Amino acid sequence: AQKVTQAQTEISVVEKEDVTLDCVYETRDTTYYLFWYKQPPSGELVFLIRRNSFDEQNEISGRYSWNFQKSTSSFNFTITASQVVDSAVYFCALGDSGGYQKVTFGTGTKLQVIP
Amino acid sequence: DTGVSQNPRHKITKRGQNVTFRCDPISEHNRLYWYRQTLGQGPEFLTYFQNEAQLEKSRLLSDRFSAERPKGSFSTLEIQRTEQGDSAMYLCATQGRQETQYFGPGTRLLVL
Numbered sequence: 101a102q103k104v105t106q107a108q109t110e111i112s113v114v115e116k117e118d119v120t121l122d123c124v125y126e127t128r129d130t131t132y133y134l135f136w137y138k139q140p141p142s143g144e145l146v147f148l149i150r151r152n153s154f155d156e157q158n159e160i161s162g163r164y165s166w167n168f169q170k171s172t173s174s175f176n177f178t179i180t181a182s183q184v185v186d187s188a189v190y191f192c193a194l195g196d197s198g199g200y201q202k203v204t205f206g207t208g209t210k211l212q213v214i215p
Numbered sequence: 216d217t218g219v220s221q222n223p224r225h226k227i228t229k230r231g232q233n234v235t236f237r238c239d240p241i242s243e244h245n246r247l248y249w250y251r252q253t254l255g256q257g258p259e260f261l262t263y264f265q266n267e268a269q270l271e272k273s274r275l276l277s278d279r280f281s282a283e284r285p286k287g288s289f290s291t292l293e294i295q296r297t298e299q300g301d302s303a304m305y306l307c308a309t310q311g312r313q314e315t316q317y318f319g320p321g322t323r324l325l326v327l
Contacts, residue, residue: 144319
């Protein structure tokens with residue numbers, strides 16, 4: 101069975117601080133996908149990144165960076181120089197590679213950036 | 216804006232009433248999913264369509280729930296005889312050739 105654990109329920113940081121959101125996953129599949137989504141107060145889930153299990157290269161996109169480590173089954177997300185607009189709930193998710201993509205979400209980490 | 220739209224955005228109903236939600240996908244996406252999200256939780260899968268065929272249903276989808284996707288375009292999710300436990304956000308997601316699901320804004324249901 102697939103499982104995603106986001107142990108941090110809520111995090112508060114002061115604006116401009118760096119923050120890392122942790123994600124640990126479990127799967128028996130050899131091919132799978134990992135995702136991060138952002139859910140602002142408006143409710144819409146915004147896609148941030150997808151990584152497949154064969155690509156362990158870290159990725160940077162502006163202030164966002166992701167660290168994928170298969171050895172520890174982790175896919176952590178770092179926001180550098182946080183801003184108030186980063187305040188949201190962030191979900192890590194695990195998807196399989198079938199025609200029907202079963203995606204399992206974590207319980208989310210609520211990030212509050214204080215001005 | 217992902218290009219996936221859902222209507223209505225909010226629905227308040229009395230217990231026992233029927234409700235119907237609509238999802239309009241990104242036009243070239245042939246795969247469509249419905250999820251339910253309750254407070255403090257991540258989305259949970261309900262059902263999946265490939266074109267007009269409903270290929271997968273979760274155990275969460277009781278007999279009171281039915282979903283359709285006529286002609287493989289928009290989809291509807293109907294809940295009959297609503298219960299207070301049905302109160303949640305109902306999310307639609309669509310997927311094209313890439314292995315990424317794009318979500319709509321959701322319909323927030325409150326059953327009184």
